[in-house]
Amino acid sequence: MTTWDYLIVGHGLAGATLSVELRRRGYRVLVLDRPQPDSASNVAAGLMNPVAGKRFALAWRAADLLPAALAYYRELEQHFGATFLWELPILKLFSSVEEQNTLLARSADHPWQNFVEEISGTLPEKPGVNTGLGGARIRGGGYVAVRELLAALTREGLAEGWLRSETFDPQQLVVHAAEVRYGEAVRARHVVFCEGAAATQNAYFSWLPLTPNQGEVLDVQCDGLSEAQVLNKGAYVVPLGEGCFRVGATYRWPPFAAGLTEEARTELSQRLAAMTSLPFRVTGQRAGVRPAVRDRKPLIGWHPETPEVSIFNGFGSKGVMLAPRLAVLFADALEGRGELWPEVNILRYYPLYQAARSAGGPSL
Numbered sequence: 250m251t252t253w254d255y256l257i258v259g260h261g262l263a264g265a266t267l268s269v270e271l272r273r274r275g276y277r278v279l280v281l282d283r284p285q286p287d288s289a290s291n292v293a294a295g296l297m298n299p300v301a302g303k304r305f306a307l308a309w310r311a312a313d314l315l316p317a318a319l320a321y322y323r324e325l326e327q328h329f330g331a332t333f334l335w336e337l338p339i340l341k342l343f344s345s346v347e348e349q350n351t352l353l354a355r356s357a358d359h360p361w362q363n364f365v366e367e368i369s370g371t372l373p374e375k376p377g378v379n380t381g382l383g384g385a386r387i388r389g390g391g392y393v394a395v396r397e398l399l400a401a402l403t404r405e406g407l408a409e410g411w412l413r414s415e416t417f418d419p420q421q422l423v424v425h426a427a428e429v430r431y432g433e434a435v436r437a438r439h440v441v442f443c444e445g446a447a448a449t450q451n452a453y454f455s456w457l458p459l460t461p462n463q464g465e466v467l468d469v470q471c472d473g474l475s476e477a478q479v480l481n482k483g484a485y486v487v488p489l490g491e492g493c494f495r496v497g498a499t500y501r502w503p504p505f506a507a508g509l510t511e512e513a514r515t516e517l518s519q520r521l522a523a524m525t526s527l528p529f530r531v532t533g534q535r536a537g538v539r540p541a542v543r544d545r546k547p548l549i550g551w552h553p554e555t556p557e558v559s560i561f562n563g564f565g566s567k568g569v570m571l572a573p574r575l576a577v578l579f580a581d582a583l584e585g586r587g588e589l590w591p592e593v594n595i596l597r598y599y600p601l602y603q604a605a606r607s608a609g610g611p612s613l
């Protein structure tokens with residue numbers, strides 16, 4: 250029997266960032282991951298944007314989360330001798346005169362700290378871009394090639410023996426005081442579940458308000474369109490090089506579509522057509538499910554009655570920016586060297602657990 254410090258279930262962005270951080274601290278970590286080409290992380294557009302959403306608001310804790318994420322991805326680039334991160338400006342194009350007026354008026358109050366470096370009704374011309382009503386140039390964000398990064402980590406994990414490509418079987422988990430056993434051969438001090446949207450089926454954490462959300466992205470070829478920035482107007486257009494762009498994303502609540510939809514292809518194509526008059530060709534389409542949460546904050550922490558079992562999940566549509574900093578925060582807390590931020594700690598949902606227990610579940 251091999252003894253590990255941590256058994257981690259899932260190797261999307263959540264499991265990967267946490268296992269990197271724990272291994273960095275010298276812990277023996279075993280990761281079990283079911284290969285899933287359409288996991289949220291494998292499908293993600295990879296964007297980090299400090300000022301986003303319909304309200305064009307500064308993202309939660311952006312000034313703390315973004316530098317940590319940039320440093321984390323740069324360090325992995327050095328480790329692998331490869332490029333995964335592109336720090337690019339994001340050009341938010343105004344959709345209407347009303348939006349233009351609102352944001353120009355708000356800009357005088359500097360609500361976006363120094364993440365918005367230019368906001369104007371007239372923008373310099375960019376090859377192929379309909380700059381029409383002007384927009385805002387956002388700095389500090391960028392794009393991460395998540396799929397390629399996870400593939401590099403997976404190859405390393407398989408070669409070094411800290412990752413196994415297999416589906417975790419809950420029937421084989423036995424939790425004792427201060428120890429977990431998995432099957433005949435694995436013993437660990439602690440198990441952390443990082444299963445993304447699949448956590449809705451996890452007997453320990455099914456009481457948490459995880460509300461999965463389906464999304465689709467397109468890959469397109471659009472020769473001549475400027476690659477100097479990410480474009481944003483109802484959708485994001487991320488330059489991947491050589492005239493190839495990723496356009497995303499759609500949002501769909503249950504019931505989910507089975508596979509790729511014509512509806513998403515049409516919606517994203519129309520949004521791209523609003524940003525450029527150049528012809529483009531769709532070369533790929535992908536769909537995945539985001540692990541979203543009712544209050545839009547991650548779900549991190551210990552099971553209320555079984556402290557050997559914890560969860561690192563709920564990254565919604567922002568895993569790329571959130572996961573690295575929160576992996577450090579959680580690793581500190583697991584070591585007993587710091588507190589989880591209350592906004593992410595699942596302690597905030599313990600009343601739901603108590604209610605589920607009173608109603609006769611959840612049963613372990």
Ligand SMILES: Cc1cc2nc3c(=O)[nH]c(=O)nc-3n(C[C@H](O)[C@H](O)[C@H](O)COP(=O)(O)OP(=O)(O)OC[C@H]3O[C@@H](n4cnc5c(N)ncnc54)[C@H](O)[C@@H]3O)c2cc1C
Nearest residue numbers: 259261262263283289290294295296417445464567568569
């Ligand atoms: C269309 C789309 C576009 C997106 N774009 C962006 C973006 O631009 N920027 C951004 O920040 N975020 C984006 N996201 C969100 C981002 O993908 C998520 O926040 C993040 O990837 C979640 O990572 P995760 O590790 O929690 O989940 P996942 O990536 O789903 O990983 C979970 C892993 O656990 C494994 N697993 C589950 N159950 C088991 C089991 N029983 N045994 C073994 N393994 C198991 C799965 O196979 C998978 O590998 C997007 C998501 C979608 C769907």
